[in-house]
Amino acid sequence: MSVSQTTFRAALLDPSAVVPEGLWDAEERPAGRRFSVYRNNVAVSLTEAMHQAFPVIAKLLGPQNMDGLSGLFLRKHPPSSPLMMFYGEEFPAFLAGMEQLSHLGYLADVAHLELALRRSYHAADSQAAPPDALAVPPEEIVLAKLEFAPSMTVLRSEWPLYSIWRFNSEDGAPKPAPGAEDVLITRPEFDPAPHLLPKGGADWIAQVQAGLTIGEAFEKTSVDFPEFDLGATLALLLQGGAITSVTIERLAT
């Protein structure tokens, strides 16, 4: 009796499946509980990986609910590569599709934020532009084009995403109030951190990433967000070491 890896894997991921034939103990009796060692290893190691990867989701749901959800998730979406550091890509969509969790609509965005923090942690290193790179006259600042660090990410949310993350990650953080919040992740050296972006900041960064100058992006952003605070957005990016290059094409005089 030969046991294919297709059969082995199917029985591994389905606790109700019978143990494949052809697997023995030393006295040629069916493997039984011995097979469960592998079943447990897979389920326990992937469940632990989910707890490590999504600590805020685990806190919001409670550890037991997180165990249960992880069990469902890992059977539907086993890792697609041995890089466990990136496991859980499908978790936000999985959470959004769970009817029992529909009253917690923000969970998917929180999961996106936790995934983005991990991606930032492992992103390529980069050299921040010198602190005086933008210490130029205002008429020149608007002409500048910027490049950002690979570890920088922007997340847009209809929920108070930053406040929810902070309330569940920092002692004494204020309770989240309703309202949409966009989040900027920067990684000054090795530790990524989320920051609350000023209204319009996500749009402005997207336009600068698309190649517009600081000034052009500001004008576009101000159409939808007249209150957009460019100074505060630039300060967050500079403090986080997220600007890696400043190019100013000066007007010919």
Next chain:
Amino acid sequence: MLDSSLRSNRLPAVPGVGYKPQHYDQILEHAHPVGWLEIHAENYMGDGGRPLAQLRHLSERFPISVHGVGLSIGGEGPLDADHLARLKHLVGWLNPASFSEHLAWSTHDSHFLNDLLPLPYTDETLASVCAHIDQVQDTVGRQMLLENPSSYLAFEESTWSEPEFLREIARRTGCGLLLDVNNVFVSATNLDFSPQSYIDAYPLDNVHEIHLGGHDEDEDDHGRPLLIDSHGCEVVDPVWALLDYVLERSGPKPVLIEWDTDVPDWHVLRAEADRAQAALDRIPA
């Protein structure tokens, strides 16, 4: 078959430990913390950040062993070319003292199961494992070591004993072997054979590294002991005794302490490494 010029394993025959980031500061504070460090390859396959910065720094002070846990050499299907390319890249820039993987599978139909799963030992699996090892050594450009697994069950279809299977793989591919002494003890207990006779049949000349780790104790359906490789506690006395048995026959080898779950304080891990040094010191001249 590997070109003999690529058989470059440079781990010193002293104790090493599995590197855990929580020990980083203590390792660097000590004048002589340990002889060498082993890392799990997959944890250093990001693009940057702290893991790679720490590894670069450690590699300036210590011989490093790169130990892969995700290549699925015992898989029925082809090797994951992307993953093999990542290994080649890591081994390329780090130029480690040793590079090893497992006689096991973990990926099937592009699903990675995060465990070292067993395979039957047949002529067919022998050919497929050897083809995979040839591909790995050709791609990475150096010799790899292959580690014996912990077994909880046996395959009805197996026609080779594990030591003979490993001996034949080493003969055909030119790979070296990583002998996990705890795994031998776990498999011997679980499958009711003598660990000493396993060692007697094992090609010790091909061993370039030894692993030691802790295991858990459970029972099977019939109340028989079922040991589970956990790497979450101290190495037990019978495994230390089996290490002595190996070293008396093999001579000095690099010995690694693996501790991957419930990672202890540095001094606990260091004490296990000291015990491995004592075993190396006991080898009869």
